[in-house]
Amino acid sequence: MNFIDCHQEMIHISGHVQDFGYLLGLEADTKGIKFYSQNLTQLFPIDEAVFGKTLEQKQEVFEPLLSSPVLSSLDIAGMTDTDVLLDKFEVAGAHYHLTIYRYNGVVYLEMEPIIEFFKQRSFVSKKYERIHNAVDSAGIWRELLSSVSEAIDYDRVMIYRFLEDGSGKVIAEKIKDGVESFMHLHYPESDIPRQARELYLKKRKRIFSDVYSEPVPIISKDPEPIDLTYSSVRAMSPVHGQYLKNTGVASSFSTSIIINNKLWGMVTCQNLEPKHIDLVNRIRAEVFTVMAANAYTSYKSAQMLSDSIELENKIGSLKSRLMACDSLEDSLFSNIDEMRRYPDADGLAVIVHDHIRTSGEVPSDRDILQIVKYARENPLKNFYSTNDFSDSEQGNLGNLENAAGVMFGFTDDKRNELLIWFRKEIDTQILWAGNPSKQMETVVKDGIEQMVISPRKSFATYIQDIKGKSRPWKNKDVFAAKKVVATILETTYSQFRRVQELNRELKNLNEELDSFSYTISHDLGTPLTVMKLNAQLLEKSHGKNPDVKKRVTSILDEIMGMELMMRGVLDLSRAKSAQIAVEEVETRSLIEKICYDVKLTLNCPETEITVHECPTVMADKIMLIQVFLNIIGNAVKYSSKTDKPRVLINGKVVDDTVVYTVKDNGIGIAEEDQEHMFRIFHRMSNSKGFHGNGVGLSIVYRIMSRLGGLITFDSVENEGTSFHLTFLKPPGKA
Secondary structure: OEEEOHHHOOHHHOOEEOOOOEEEEEEOOOOOEEEEEHHHHHOOOOOHHHEOOOOHHHHHHHHHHHOOHHHHOOOHHHOOOOOEEEEEEEEOOEEEEEEEEEEOOEEEEEEEEOOHHHOOOOOHHHHHHHHHOOOOHHHHHHHHHHHHHHHHOOOEEEEEEEOOOOOEEEEEEEEOOOOOOOOOOEEOHHHOOHHHHHHHHHOOEEEEOOOOOOOEEEEEOOOOOOOOOOOOOEOOOHHHHHHHHHHOOOEEEEEEEEEOOEEEEEEEEEEOOOOOOOHHHHHHHHHHHHHHHHHHHHHHHHHHHHHHHHHHHHHHHHHHHHHHOOOHHHHHHHOHHHHHHOOOOOEEEEEEOOEEEEEEOOOOHHHHHHHHHHHHOOOOOOEEEEOOHHHOOOHHHOOOOOOOEEEEEEOOOOOOEEEEEEEOOOOEEEEEEOOOOOEEEEEEEOOEEEEEEEOOOOOOEEEEEEOOOOOOOOHHHHHHHHHHHHHHHHHHHHHHHHHHHHHHHHHHHHHHHHHHHHHHHHHOHHHHHHHHHHHHHHHHHHOOOHHHHHHHHHHHHHHHHHHHHHHHHHHHHHHHHOOOOOEEEOOHHHHHHHHHHHHHHOOOOOOEEEEOOOOOEEEOHHHHHHHHHHHHHHHHHHHOOOOOOEEEEEEEEEOOEEEEEEEEOOOOOOHHHHHHOOOOOOOOOOOOOOOOOOOHHHHHHHHHHHOOOEEEEEEEOOOEEEEEEEEEOOOOOO
């Protein structure tokens, strides 16, 4: 058994015309007659003997037709497939419209009677003003319905809009008293299948004058089908005829609403009794439709421009706030509420390396990470939107709360960072014009049993409850979300360029600092040595004078302070630029020697230093000595004036690191000093009376950074300080 789908029906080669019209086809190159509708014999006494003959060769037969000035002067060779010529002629006292066009090497001559009743209806200029003066889309469609209804005088005139899935909905309507309303009803895609929609994009108006009339066959000299794509008299599909009968109408007329070269919708007109519409008024209805389509396009363009300007202002403000933050993560998180509102979403999740921050109504973090996983596993989807996430191809994720509508966009090339907007599920209903499910019936054609789709027999309102869907994302919502993503990408690039520039400046400054450090050490070293020697000679020669001795000692102390500062600056410069060789270093002997040397150097024999566990670390040995020498030296120095100075040193393994703590019971660090402790030349406010230059901790901080480690501290003033040094643990160590 064969299955015949309505999408397979070749509606443009029906082989018949409607009984109100007449058709004559000429070969474009020879002008010979190629085909004619059987009812043409009612106007002209012809038979199949005319095939191949020109109209001029049969002038005695076609003289009324040849009296048409348009036809008699027709330049067939100069015609294009877009040319449509109109004229009138008279046969036996009756007046007829004549339409001439060329298509695929054939010149079509279509004829139909002129209906006197319609001659004076509908003044186009007045309708133009009314349509273009409408203030909104509802007003545009209302004026269009009024204009078309006046032109054709049908019982029901509707604006039918196509939806994304090919189905349609009646969005505006004008009906006569007593006629059933179809307002807000939906129609399935199969009611106007794909090939019909494609045809309606080419041929913008069509009429089915009488669904109960018998179609008239076309007689042709050739067996190939006759293409009636652009014909105004083409017979309609029998399936469509039965469909109209089932709806209770006898005549149908429609014009296509074309927006941006796409079939946006149709003006669909129905009459309960058979009623033909004069060609002029059908053309007028088409003109009104074009006017309304243009007015709607202008209205939507103005609306889009207004929305775009408003969005650009918001995006500009957002960009300024993003640029003001120190990091991209901070900028995204701090502006999350604003970014959620731009596409009118119920919720937004910002994901940066699986760190989630949310705003509004969103799924759980677990569900968000499932969506993130889906997004990352679909490399072609850098931006994506749907209002039925649970029913689409990712439905294996199940029903996710607050995620019926999902829209996401990545903000980096590595797909680590993305924004996901959410809309929650809404309960809604679709009112269908009859049950939209396809109904099948069995027919026998040429002895073969076939299953065909049967037009539904009932158009009673069928209510379908919709679950699992959110409000649809409008074009402006998608546009707004894409603008947010693009702005983040632009901001990221700008920040990257800014960091590059700062790095270049920092490199130059570091080079200048290195040069300055070596200059200080070299250029000031010799004068200080001379000053120191002279002061020492002065001390020897006049050392017995107490006043002189005091002054000389002060000079020597200041010289020593300057020497320490110069050495510290030089060490700091070397700490950031010296080559390092990281290796596994045993620390116990190194620490014990430093403890001994520090107590001796600082003359603190009473200080009790206790060394506990000393795990090995990964470090550069020379730099490691500098680190412990500074930290242990500070601990001994700043605890030396307590009654019982104590320093405790202990190391322990923490995961993949080794943490050393150096704890003292010294003067501690005042709270106001703690945030500045690693700043060069900064000295504690309570350190008066202790030698120092404020460079040591800066050196340690820089060394620990280069070693991939960390230095922190905790301290209470007048109670003591604990410094914590975090090193990498040697591989393979427990």
